[in-house]
Amino acid sequence: MFLFRYCSERNLAVNPQGGNTGLVGGSVPVFDEIILSMALMNQIISFNSVSGILICQAGCILENLSQYLESMDFTMPLDLGAKGSCHIGGNVATNAGGLRVLRYGSLRGTVLGLEVVLADGSILNCLASLQKDNTGYDLKQLFIGSEGTLGVITTVSILCPQKPKAVNLAFLGCPGFSQVLETFTTCRGMLGEILSAYEFMDDKSMKLVESHLKLSNPVTGSPFYVLIETSGSNSAHDEEKLNHFLEQAMTSGLVMDGTVVTEDKRIKALWALRERITEALTHDGYVYKYDISLPVKRLYDLVTDTRERLGRSAKNVVGYGHLGDGNLHLNITAESYSHSLLEAIEPFVYEWTAQYQVSISAEHGLGFKKKHYIHYSKPREAVHLMQKFKAMLDPKGILNPYKTLPASSL
Template sequence: MKIRHNVKRGNYGFLDSKDISFFESVIGKRNLLQEDLDGYNVDFLRSVCGNSQLVLKPGSVKEVSAILKYCNERKLAVCPQGGNTGLVGGSVPICDEIILSLQRINRIISIDQITGITVCESGCILENLDNKTREVGLVVPVDLGAKSSCYIGGNVSTNAGGLRVLRYGNLHGSVLGVEAVLASGQIIDLMSDFKKDNTGYHLKHLFIGSEGTLGVITKISLLCPPKSDAVHLAFLGLSSFDHVLRTFINAKRYLGEILSSCEMIDAGSLEASVSHFKLNAPIQGYPFYMLIESSGSNASHDLEKFNEFLENGMKNGEILDGTVTAELSKIQDIWKLRELVPVALVNNGYCFKYDISLPLREFYNIVNVMQDRVGDLAKCVCGYGHLGDSNLHLNISCEKFTEELYNRIEPFVFEYTCKVKGSISAEHGIGFLKRNYLKYSKSPESIKMMRSLKKFLDPNGILNPYKVLN
């Protein structure tokens, strides 16, 4: 669909032939695109579409620096872009911003097997980076359904969460340092090789989760934990969300330190994944499902703990059916059921997607509330997500976008989230689509401070305008 948002263009400069000549002198003509830019202008959900006439693909931090310095002097707006897998319109232009693609800045610089520290450039594809770390017995501490196309720089700039935040925490704890380029072109070296570096303000945190509005991340130092020798995955069927909560409590109690992921899928989410991709689910016919993963070092010990956990859940009537496997191919097949849900839901019409954090007792209530609120205007209202860190992905799918359904959903969904003291964004960021709703999760004083930081680091407002702050 075409962009449905009316935005007044900011007071920025307009591209001319002299600008093109300068950019060609910096990165070469072959790394400058002016045609067939739809893939760069349109977001994954096809709900935001910009009108950029230029994509630049620098190959080094010095080239990024030169580009931003020039754009700042000319007051040309810039949209940094990684793999363009975001779901809040944060990685595409809103008007005619120049797209700064990090695709070519993609070197893996070093992987230290002893310390676990991996240093890489921001354009590395997450899956490729993880495969390289696994070769030396490590893993990247973030895992997403979009791992085959998203960039680690985009993950850091949005503070992406993913499937194993329960085990490894979010990226604020795993990123040891960053290199970033400010709007002025100044290169800021905030790299570090230490988990403990308590020397003044932790400036790296300004860029983690800032969505390219304060600076462009070009290099990252990441602490990668050891790869687990023994992984088990259970796929469980349950009759109620109350039983889901009890099972989660028992998973923490019985699995303890080996618990690495705890996901919930409702029936509507599983059906979308199974039917669209022709997948085979180990069990079906239940209103709720859970994927519970353990990662440890002793397979027999871990399986014993897993079996004790499952036996207790089935004895109490909380788990109705399930399967557990340590076979890699079966583990991958089961994870596909969860990872492909978001793609399945957008491939048959239009889907409104909301990434929110909610208190666990309120975790699923919003799905029922929205079902009642939208009624027959939607084909399906469903929810899935990271139960282990209170992150629900609410999806409302329909044949096509309509203003009637849109107005029925927003701003109500954010008002409800605020009412139960949740967060309007758990891991996808604010981007463009949520900028008007930031007030539901941040106080006026906090937003004022955010504006002050933006003004200080990017006084001309050229970096990813129209995003995060309205």
């Protein structure tokens, strides 16, 4: 690509930018970088209705891809709250997780190929749309989750499942987090192959959605809530399995109250309670956001400990997320930004996380804000190797500089 050759020859830094929905400053220029918007690279190149393989440009908006595939009786394996503005290239560059990882896995498994422009302007075409290919190194994996620091993704080949013919959504209230965990174990065993999502929300996050966005919660008065989605091909079979599970959950005291919906409009209304928590938080004040992977049994302990640590210095401390893959969204709100509050949160949250040898970034990347905390999740040898890859593929350091990795000592 001419732009990259030009920038490489003149030592000009480039900041690739998609839908700009990131939360860690990965798509925001730090100094005087040239912003490369991917918005006009928004074409669907091809779709194979036999294999389910979609090839599209990186600037395609996720929701537009979902709507296109639904018209073909297929669905995107990725779904997240920012789908109306995020780009698929940015999703891949940050290895976004979202709401359906439990059913379809991460992008590292569903992305079959990429076309990437390297720092010197050369084009790496690893766009082969094959589910099985063991010839040499799987180079596309280097760029998935690299946040534009190794190359700029221009085209994506992704494997898309067929659209489920029967979808059910249960919204349930649980008396405690231990019951949230046990409900998950029970539903995973009883619902098996039709379980497509399991989300949990605490009462504080639901109250923010109700008060700031005026959304109606059909189940109230519980300390915790769970959203359970089933997706299958036989509605009678799926409803029977779901009813058996709900009967078991209610009689064993795991669930206090709940509702089940099957109509598309009501399903979207219930999903909005979960998907719009981020929006509700922005109305509550300044938000300190953390995206953590933890052992499932300890998932909410971090929220409780943070709440106790901060006391009245924080307005609200809420926790919600994808229980099925151990992904907690910890959010702290205050009336306005406070450096002293930030110092009370960081590095406490990262140190707390590090004791379990898990991840300080489950699905949002490190960007500019978290790059100096990478050592809480990765050993020094791993960081050193990443810096070597960066130096090899981008020797002049012009690709999305100051992001993802701390300065190299090489």
